[in-house]
Amino acid sequence: MSVFGGVGGYSVAMTAVQGERLILVRHAMPAIDPGVPADRWSLAWDSRVAARLLRLHVSHPAYYVASTEPKAAQTMQEIAGAQRVATDAGLAEVHRPDVWFADEQEYHAAARAYAAGQSPDGWEPRDEVIARFDAAVLRHAEAAAAQGRTLVIGTHGLAPTVWMASRYQLDPDPASFWEGLRFPDIIEINLRTETVSCLVH
Secondary structure (H helix, E strand, O other), X not given: OEEEXXXXXXXXXXXXXXXXXXXXXXXXXXXXXXOOOHHHOOEOOOHHHHHHHHHHHOOOOOEEXXXXXXXXXXXXXXXXXXXXXXXXXXXXXOOOOOOOOOOHHHHHXXXXXXXXXXXXXXXXXXXXXXXXXXXXXXXXXXXXXXXXXXXXXXXXXXXXXXXXXXXXXXXXXXXXXXXXXXXXXXXXXXXXXXXXXXXXX
């Protein structure tokens, strides 16, 4: 067990993630449909090309797993090609009320506040997000290590940000880190040095 700085400044004991490096992939841009809940959105067709280009940053073969949400699983499949992609609900985005934000800035402000440590009404508590995401990472990291492969996780923006912030230093801070993520984006965690870096910008 190791002690890491948790979200909000408290310290928690967490099991070390197995392996030498971990890659997190933020999904490519989905086809946005106000009439469909966000967790059911699929990739826009032109986003598949952007996702495929991320293959350049992944050493094959790898161990691939993705959130059960279509946009994340489809992004990961574009990277994995013919290789199998497992899915795990523990890697899903932060659960929040199915409310359409007419103003994009309104959602952005709420999401940034969440990443910074606040709790908008009805949003999944951060400690629950961290717990489920951490359990999924540890589970798949163990399987990847047993196969001698790098773990590559297809996921979202907020959930991995609050999870990473519970274990590692995010520069300059978690909210700004989240704000700087792109669609798609790829993040490498060096598990030996416990450092986080974005590979495409």
